[in-house]
Amino acid sequence: MYGAKVTFKGKKVNDIKWAEVRLGDGWFEQSKLLNLEAVRDALADVVSQLKVKKTLDVVTCVYSPVAMTSVVNLPVRNSKELFEYLELEADKIVPLPLSILNVDYYFVEKKKRSSKVLLAFAKKEIVYKYRDLALHVGLKLKSVSVRCVALTNLALYSLNRGSIPQDKYIFLDTNGEVLSYSVIDEKSIINCRDIPVRGVISLDDILEFMEKELEAYGLDFSDFVVVGTKRMLEELPEYVDRFRDLTGRDIKKVKLFEFVENFDKTDPCIDVTVGLTLQELRK
Amino acid sequence: MKEKRKLIKINLIAREVKRKKVPSHYLNFLPVLLGVVLGVIIALGMDYVYNSRVNRLKREVEAKRSELKVLSPYVKKLKETEAKLSKLKKMKQIISEIIKEAHVPLKVIQTVEASIPYEVWLREMDLSGKKLKLKGYSLNDEKIADFLENLSKSELIAKVSISYIKKVKVNKIPVKEFSAEVTIK
Numbered sequence: 239m240y241g242a243k244v245t246f247k248g249k250k251v252n253d254i255k256w257a258e259v260r261l262g263d264g265w266f267e268q269s270k271l272l273n274l275e276a277v278r279d280a281l282a283d284v285v286s287q288l289k290v291k292k293t294l295d296v297v298t299c300v301y302s303p304v305a306m307t308s309v310v311n312l313p314v315r316n317s318k319e320l321f322e323y324l325e326l327e328a329d330k331i332v333p334l335p336l337s338i339l340n341v342d343y344y345f346v347e348k349k350k351r352s353s354k355v356l357l358a359f360a361k362k363e364i365v366y367k368y369r370d371l372a373l374h375v376g377l378k379l380k381s382v383s384v385r386c387v388a389l390t391n392l393a394l395y396s397l398n399r400g401s402i403p404q405d406k407y408i409f410l411d412t413n414g415e416v417l418s419y420s421v422i423d424e425k426s427i428i429n430c431r432d433i434p435v436r437g438v439i440s441l442d443d444i445l446e447f448m449e450k451e452l453e454a455y456g457l458d459f460s461d462f463v464v465v466g467t468k469r470m471l472e473e474l475p476e477y478v479d480r481f482r483d484l485t486g487r488d489i490k491k492v493k494l495f496e497f498v499e500n501f502d503k504t505d506p507c508i509d510v511t512v513g514l515t516l517q518e519l520r521k
Numbered sequence: 522m523k524e525k526r527k528l529i530k531i532n533l534i535a536r537e538v539k540r541k542k543v544p545s546h547y548l549n550f551l552p553v554l555l556g557v558v559l560g561v562i563i564a565l566g567m568d569y570v571y572n573s574r575v576n577r578l579k580r581e582v583e584a585k586r587s588e589l590k591v592l593s594p595y596v597k598k599l600k601e602t603e604a605k606l607s608k609l610k611k612m613k614q615i616i617s618e619i620i621k622e623a624h625v626p627l628k629v630i631q632t633v634e635a636s637i638p639y640e641v642w643l644r645e646m647d648l649s650g651k652k653l654k655l656k657g658y659s660l661n662d663e664k665i666a667d668f669l670e671n672l673s674k675s676e677l678i679a680k681v682s683i684s685y686i687k688k689v690k691v692n693k694i695p696v697k698e699f700s701a702e703v704t705i706k
Contacts, residue, residue: 300533305533307531340533340534340535341533342531342532342533342535343531344529344530344531346529356529356531358531358533359533360533365533365534366534369534379534380532380534381532381534381535382532382533382534383531383532383533384531384533387529387531390529391528391529394526394527394528394529395528397526398525398526422526425526426526426527427529516528
């Protein structure tokens with residue numbers, strides 16, 4: 239388990255401290271927390287290492303198969319109208335009844351008669367389990383996001399700060415469980431998803447899916463620069479090779495932490511944590 | 522200066538969906554939807570009516586079967602009685618025939634006796650089944666004709682035909698001898 243304490247100076251990230259506790263295999267499988275006691279102890283240890291004040295905002299993220307996201311175009315202009323579409327859209331995106339899900343959405347772009355909306359769904363049982371775990375160590379969980387959304391925020395933040403050259407990107411990252419990807423053009427997010435990498439889904443399938451999805455948005459896959467985080471390149475070298483075979487291009491390495499002056503760690507999950515935290519900056 | 526991209530805020534701990542609404546533009550399909558619903562209701566109604574009818578008929582069939590089961594010994598008895606009755610009727614008919622046939626000779630004799638005029642005498646009368654052969658004498662032909670005509674008028678007699686008439690002498694008295702065949706009904 240990884241924890242990061244992010245401090246800000248104004249709206250800029252000033253410092254990141256992180257802590258790691260090894261939980262061993264089998265604590266989390268198929269979207270179930272199998273060893274709650276071990277997770278509680280680990281979380282308490284992380285909080286202790288980071289010397290977290292109990293008044294701090296605590297945020298975390300979930301990912302597939304606990305959470306699912308999709309960017310869709312809908313004939314709505316506001317939350318009230320969108321609410322009427324939620325169940326219908328959930329049916330298309332999530333193979334679960336809406337009654338067992340928590341939902342949130344973000345209007346990516348509003349047009350005259352329609353909107354591009356990022357929809358996110360998560361199993362409420364797991365979300366509340368995380369909340370209870372936080373409560374157990376005396377913290378109040380303020381926000382639960384989705385991993386690929388956190389990656390997107392981190393990428394957007396880097397682009398806004400100019401630490402990454404302006405271009406159209408497909409950002410790739412992994413935590414060993416899922417491959418998170420985020421498609422971003424000159425203006426905003428096109429789409430983002432978490433795809434399990436331990437299953438039967440190959441990179442060929444993922445690329446085919448991405449290409450078709452971009453086609454549906456009227457975009458060409460070859461116009462996008464594909465970049466991966468350090469962990470993605472190290473943990474999934476076969477993806478890098480296969481990508482080269484399939485496209486004749488390389489997955490370029492991207493550094494998403496250059497904006498943090500004193501940050502020299504390459505923790506595998508901290509990028510996500512930072513990205514997740516950044517969304518709080520919008521307030 | 523280039524416009525900054527907005528960061529995305531997603532918080533899945535905050536919102537649960539507790540109600541379900543039909544999208545407003547879906548109301549355009551409301552008439553079709555109502556039509557479909559109405560159709561389904563009618564189909565279900567008809568199905569219910571037909572099913573009720575079928576069920577009622579099944580119940581009736583079942584009741585009749587139960588009734589038949591109760592009545593079956595009586596039906597058997599009835600059939601046996603009907604068979605006996607039929608047999609008795611046949612026996613009665615046979616007896617009636619026998620009785621009828623037993624009375625025929627008497628009736629024939631009575632008919633012949635009633636039909637025969639004076640001056641006609643019968644010498645032979647042979648009844649075999651429905652055939653009656655008569656032989657006799659008369660003083661003249663007219664009396665023989667009267668006799669045969671009287672016979673033919675009887676309800677018992679179907680047909681009368683003369684076989685022959687010839688002159689003969691009985692005790693030296695000249696008379697007419699005749700023979701006739703009569704068919705009984």
